[in-house]
Amino acid sequence: MNTFSTYSFFCCSLLCIGLLASSVNEVHGQSLLDDLGPSELAVHPVYATFKDTRIINVQSNETPGQNVMHFVIAHRFGQINEGAYALWGLDNASMRMAFDYGLTDRLCLGIARSTFQKTFETSLKWKALQQNSDDSVPLGITFYAVGMARGDSTFAETAANRTFTNRLSYTYQAIITRKWSEKFSTAVVPSFTHRNLVEFIDNAHDQWTFGAGGRYKLAQRISLNCEYHFLLKGLKESAQNSLSLGVDIETGGHVFQLHITNSRGMFERAFLTETTGRWRDGALFFGFNLSRVFDF
């Protein structure tokens, strides 16, 4: 008897659970979407931390995708404080042409040429770590290595010094980025630059700089960018820290970058270690970049 009543109790419970389940099903039935379970790609690598492969002067974490050629024409005009005679620097433009090719979605090879010091560059950029949307990886880390060769005939004081190796310099960077929100991203960029020949005898061949940059999106296709590079000891006092402010405007396949900076050169050795302009003197340069991608 006792076992029977246990059975009936068990069965009644089952019945109740069954009815309950069906009623829950009906309530739930308002949204079958819930029955699909967790969404695919709810966790994904963070994309578009910056609009372009550069923040202003310095590289961002972005690389062109696989088989994509990223072409940049960059202009840097003369000093703004030259005044009306030189149309506030616009008469004196220097130019940099760069081709970056994405070997994979994370690895890219680049070549570039600047009119400033007739410099050639070859570079390699590797997105080693990508930030993840659920913060399981909170940061992105990208490595950048560039070799620069100046080609100007007036380089160095004596002809004997104008050897090929003396024309070379190298910069290595780790670009540590985080996209905090849809609008706000930051980067921390420690750089190491080696120059085979230095202009002043008391300058170090090896120079560390510590950079920081960021962007804030003002609108869907417009962002405000800034970057700063702090020189750690080694250079003469005349050397300045590089500070740049800019705006990125994206239009379909192009990104336009407008900026004001106290650095004249557009490659790493120049803006990291050879910045001489001072913001407070108005010794600033207006810059204008245009980038375009081509798919192969």
Next chain:
Amino acid sequence: MNAMKVILIATMLVASNFCSSQQWITRNGSVEFFSATFVENIEATNEMASGLIANDGRFAFRVPILGFRFEKALMEEHFNENYLESTRFPNGTFEGAIANWSDALQDGQSHTVKAQGILTIHGVAAEREIESTLQWDGKAWIVQSAFTVLTAAHEIPIPKMVREKIAEEISVDVQMTLSPR
């Protein structure tokens, strides 16, 4: 004996309850879209769509927007970053009921049905009736559908500059095979 009856009734009720919630499901449905203008054709495919049909004719479909693959990497980034805002609105969904649903649909023939429900893209819901074909192949439902989506209906802004490159009317193609859950 009394207890046996209770067991029987309970078992039947529970079983019928499970039967009534018979569902067919997929997690790798294919969704393609196509934007055609005289300047540029843009195409993207997604093989990660989920779909569910219950045996009372109700359905739910969900497409992770970040799963669309484009020919050009930059297009994909702009699609997610500027147009669909995929971080804010990660999924497109369509949920509702098939209007003329009946068990007779399961006869192996291809049937044209009307799927009535709410289509949500870019966080903006719109009531839609989408014509689809439904065929039972003995094991699973084969669902096919082609329809259009107006970007304006889902508040997807297209700036003047790119209006020649991006169509206002996007063609969508859906193909799915839904197996018993």
